[in-house]
Structures are given as structure tokens and as C-alpha cells.
Amino acid sequence: MKMMVQLEYFVFFQKCLAEDVDELTDRIFKLSEDRYKEELEALTDEQLEQSRFIVRELFETIAKTMLYIEKSNEVAQEWGEQIGKHSVAQGGDLTEALSNISIYKEVLWMYIEEKSRGTNYEFKQIVEVITRIDDIFNHIIYGFSLSFAQEEDRILKEYEEKYLKLSTPIVPIKDDTAILPIIGDIDQKRADVIMDETLKEASALNLDLLIIDLSGVYDVNNSFMGHLYRLIDSLELLGITPILSGMRPDLTMEAAKLGLSTSKKKVITRSSLKQAIELLEKPLLK
Template identity: 35%
Template sequence: MIGKKIEESKLEIAKNILSNEFEYETELKLSEEIVQLCADAILIGQIDAENRITKWARETGEYAVNYGSELDVLLKNTSHFRQAIWNVIEEASMENNLSIKTVFEVSRIIDPLIDQAVYAFSTAYVASYRSSLSHAQEVFLELSVPVVPILEGVAVLPIVGDIDTHRASLLMETALRQSTEKSLTHLYIDLSGVTIVDTMVANNIFSIIYSLQLLGVKGILSGIRPEVAQTMIHLGIDFSSIQTHSTLKQALAKHILN
């Protein structure tokens, strides 16, 4: 009786728990689906009910991230959903004079399902959000290491900001790939936008220069700031084996004159 009442009231319940975080028709459909899943668990038993509601919650969590919905707003709406379900249970109990035992039996089905839905939804939302954020960071990093052709066989790789291990790996990969694809003979690596150079950064720059040499590409450094140069000296970093210029303009002027 309770399951049937929930099923008959699913549209009403769904309308009462809308968060306005999704497109109306989509959210109404998703809300009806979870109400139906709860009704089914009572009507036809709990076999596979947890798996079905977990599947619904994960798909909804991923959809929420793609749609740009806020997690806190959606989780806040959970209490409204639980309350709406229990209002229907109360109504069905009074109409049919159901025993307290029956109501408790229903609660042992409904409450764990709702808890599982919230858990699965939250974990799916967070996982999908992290994945989207990671992808956005990868795209940003790729855009932050452009190899810009300026003359036949000559290009500039301007580096701006700090260089960590991940970015250093991307710099290496981009420099080697682009040098090959663009048939470069010279690659000017401009460090004027780099404010901090430590031993790790210096070693990474060395690695890029020497790897370019293996491809027949001459790597040339420019734009080393005075304070960065002083830091490098204090660290005992030796760039004497690499061609360097104080500015990119100076480096390119020398290349053109030669």
C-alpha cells in the first residue's frame, strides 16, 4: 500500500523537490526516477535496488557537474526529498490504518536507499568535478607552452610563471615535438617570465637544451633576469656551455645578423 501510494504520488513528490539547478524537464524526470526506484524497492523487493539507485545517483552526479550545478544546493535538497517521501508514507499509513511495525519495515527500506543515493551522488559528483578540473588544467598548461615560429627554422618558446615537475615534463615534450614537426634548427627559450629558478628548474632547462641537441636543434636561452642570474650563481648552476642572451630581442638580432 505504501509503495503504491509513493508510485501514484511520484509526480507530485518530484515537483515538490525541484532544486531549479537543472533544466526543468530533465530535473523533473530525474526526480520521478528516484521516487519510482524507492516505490519499486517496497513493491517488488530490495533485490538489486541498491545497485539501481547507485547507478541513478552516479549518472545524475556526472550530469550535475556537466550542467554546472552546485553540490551544496543539491545536497540541501536531499532533506526535502526525504521529507516528501515520509509525508506520503504518513498519509498512506493513516488512510490504511497501518501498524507501526509496517511503517518501521518501510523505513528500513527507504532510509538506507536515500542514504546510498546521497553517498553515490556525492562521490560521483566529486570524481567528475576533479576529472573536469584536471582536464581544464591540462588544456591550460598546453596553452602556457606555445612554440611560436618567427623565421624559417626558427621559433621561440616563451616560458611564463613557475616551473614544477609536471610543467617541466610538458615543456620537454612540447619543445621536442614542435621542433620536429616544424623542422626547427634553432629554438629560443625565453625565461623573462620566470621569476624563480632553483636547481630542479635549472636541471630541467639543461635537459631540454641537450635533448634538442640530439634532434639537431640548437637551444638558446634568453631573458634571464638579474636576480635569477644571481640566484643561479649562488646555487652553483653553470650555464657556460649554453648560449645565452640578456633579452630575446638581442638574441634574435644576433641570429639575423649571422
């Protein structure tokens, strides 16, 4: 960390903070007991000890970084992220955690005011110190909040992946035959999930035939047909015969306009799922 702040009043308050970390921590918990007694009583001794450790580290981080211009905010944010990850792992709540920040600031501002008594520092200089500490606080809060946002994003992606897997079930109808109903639009992400899950399940079931039913497809375009043909190619490489059902006139016409007619791949197609299932009784597919 370069470009250290050399102003006397910054150095004075930094030294005070570094020396009084334990006292500040005690003040935080005393004020918390007055305002959130029930919440603190619900914590185990281990959780209380961990909370004290985090609060102590908070003041140590502020004391260590307040004299530096370069890198200090980055260090503060990184520390906030680390504490945020710990809080997430412990099932912490972001709203509750952020509400405690007001207590930390209240204690700090009161402490700065106390330490400024008996000094010759001007009000403007005191405000500069408070502004610097507040800036560090803001970066800590940002890093802390970022950890929660990343966790929410991870959970959302996890649920989305589970949903996508559940939305493409293979339904066995015979020992060697199954149906894959495709419903809705197919984007790249869903196409990848359909490809992976279908090939895994088809191999696990030891299928010979797979009916891909397109009755529930909303729209067809170049991208959709590309994904579909990629799936068909992969199935054929596994020795599985694909049959397309639900090829409505609009889908067939659109595919033809795009130059992606299924006839070019010699794929068996039927206009309805009923016709595709009836086709299974013919000697050609037995």
C-alpha cells in the same frame, strides 16, 4: 549482502515499499506538478519518462537495500553515482537535483506514517525504519554529489591543461627559428606540458634554433633548472640548437650556487632576448 535485518517491522515496511514503487513514483510526480509545474512542463516526453524511471529505481534501491547492514550503503552510493553521471551527461544542475530530495523524503515519510496506522509498532520502531531509510538516502545523495564533484574536477583539469598549453606558445620568427617565452614559476605539471608541447611544435615547425627566453621567470631553483636542462637535452636530441636568453645576474648566480651552471652543458646564453636575436645574424649560427 550479509547480515540481513530480521526485525518484523523492518520486513513489513520493506515489503510495502517493494509493492508500492509505482504508487510512490506517482505521488512524487503529483507533488512535483503542484510545486514545480513550469519546470515539468518544460521537459520533453522522453525526459519525463527518464525522470520517472530514475524515481522508480530510487524506491526500488531503497526497498532492496534497507534490510541489509553490510554492503547496502555501498550499493546505495554506487547507484547514486550512476544517476549522478547520467544527470551530468544531461546537463543537470546539482542544486536543483538536491532540492528535489526534500520532496522524495516528504513523500516517503508520509507513506511510512500511513502504513504504520493500524499496526502495533511503537513510535521508536517507526523512527528506526525512518532512520535506516534516511541513512540509505544520504549515501545515495553522497554518490550523486560525488559524480558532480568529479565532473567539476575533470572540467577544471581540462581548463588547466588548456591554459598551460596556451601559456607556453612557440613564436616563429624565421623559417627555422622560434622563441619560447617562459613566464612565472615552473612546477612538475607545467614542466611536463612545456616539454611535450615544445617538442611537438618544434618538430612540426622543423626548427633548427629555439630561443628559450627566461626574462619572465620569477625564481630559479634546483627543480627549475632540472626541468630546463631536460628540455635542452631533448631539443638537442632532435637536432635543434637551444639558446637561453634573459639570464639575469640573479638567475645566473643562483644557478651557479646550485652547481647547475649552463656553461657545463655549453649552452649558448644571452642576457636579453634582443641580444639572442642579434646573435642569429652571426655566421656561426647561420
